[in-house]
Amino acid sequence: MLVAVAGTKDSPGVTTVAFGLACLWRARGPVLLVEADPDGGVLAARLGIPQEPGLATLAAAGRHEVSASLLASHAQAGAVAAALIVAPSAPSHARAALRAVADGLSRSIAGLVGTTVVIDLGRLDAESPSLPLAGVAGQILFLTRPTLEGADALAVRLAELEGVTDLRSKARIVTVGEGPYSGQELAQVLTVTHMGHLPIAGGAEALWSATDGAHIPRRPLLRALESLANRFERSELSEQSETPQPLRMGAPNRADPASDLGVRASHRRRHRAAPSPTGL
Numbered sequence: 001m002l003v004a005v006a007g008t009k010d011s012p013g014v015t016t017v018a019f020g021l022a023c024l025w026r027a028r029g030p031v032l033l034v035e036a037d038p039d040g041g042v043l044a045a046r047l048g049i050p051q052e053p054g055l056a057t058l059a060a061a062g063r064h065e066v067s068a069s070l071l072a073s074h075a076q077a078g079a080v081a082a083a084l085i086v087a088p089s090a091p092s093h094a095r096a097a098l099r100a101v102a103d104g105l106s107r108s109i110a111g112l113v114g115t116t117v118v119i120d121l122g123r124l125d126a127e128s129p130s131l132p133l134a135g136v137a138g139q140i141l142f143l144t145r146p147t148l149e150g151a152d153a154l155a156v157r158l159a160e161l162e163g164v165t166d167l168r169s170k171a172r173i174v175t176v177g178e179g180p181y182s183g184q185e186l187a188q189v190l191t192v193t194h195m196g197h198l199p200i201a202g203g204a205e206a207l208w209s210a211t212d213g214a215h216i217p218r219r220p221l222l223r224a225l226e227s228l229a230n231r232f233e234r235s236e237l238s239e240q241s242e243t244p245q246p247l248r249m250g251a252p253n254r255a256d257p258a259s260d261l262g263v264r265a266s267h268r269r270r271h272r273a274a275p276s277p278t279g280l
């Protein structure tokens with residue numbers, strides 16, 4: 001499962017949602033959270049962990065090819081035991097790292113098998129150096145306020161992205177806070193599925209100090225994140241059941257991008273033989 005979370009200029013909480021989903025899904029298996037925010041990272045400071053290893057060291061080490069083992073060696077074990085690739089906090093450094101490694105990193109995460117990947121894209125627009133990462137996500141959750149300003153900001157962003165790639169078809173709406181419109185109304189106007197609603201409420205801080213995803217206090221924001229996580233999982237399952245499975249008559253299984261790449265598969269084997277402390 002590969003999900004990205006993105007915002008526009010008027011949407012709060014992208015990192016909170018990406019981190020919250022990673023914490024909640026950690027209970028089911030390995031999770032990798034990639035902080036790919038061109039405006040600079042906040043996770044290291046919030047979690048009290050160093051900025052390196054992370055996106056900057058990964059960019060320096062693997063500009064073209066990011067093997068699974070290289071990826072694991074630049075991930076840190078996060079507070080809730082999800083593996084984290086944190087971005088440098090300086091926007092110029094974050095952008096430079098993303099420009100260098102987003103292509104290789106996106107191929108690498110698309111080839112991970114059995115790991116849930118959550119990508120924090122920050123504010124996504126058609127010039128973002130994170131576009132390659134958005135391109136490999138199965139679905140992109142766009143946070144928006146259910147206001148005219150929020151709807152307009154998202155409509156403009158989606159129109160821009162339509163011109164660049166097929167990202168629009170992966171876009172889903174998550175409404176945040178109160179406003180005159182319901183999620184369903186926005187969904188109709190923008191022709192994008194509404195995946196859930198988050199209140200503006202206390203409780204986000206509990207995430208940053210959590211040591212165990214299963215025991216984060218279920219205050220309103222966390223309960224809403226849990227509903228969103230469940231809804232998302234159901235939508236992934238229904239998409240999988242609707243997607244025709246590839247024939248296995250000697251042809252490589254395209255559902256597993258690593259299966260026809262001997263090099264990457266051998267990386268995976270090596271990696272499995274020596275699991276990293278990040279649990280990837």
Ligand SMILES: Nc1ncnc2c1ncn2[C@@H]1O[C@H](COP(=O)(O)OP(=O)(O)O)[C@@H](O)[C@H]1O
Nearest residue numbers: 011012013014015016198199200201202204205
């Ligand atoms: N739904 C919410 N309700 C209340 N506070 C929130 C909510 N989402 C995020 N926050 C708080 O707002 C601040 C910014 O959130 P963050 O997720 O970093 O936003 P972004 O990534 O969009 O810049 C953080 O202090 C976070 O705890």
Ligand SMILES: [Mg+2]
Nearest residue numbers: 014015037122
């Ligand atoms: Mg953020």
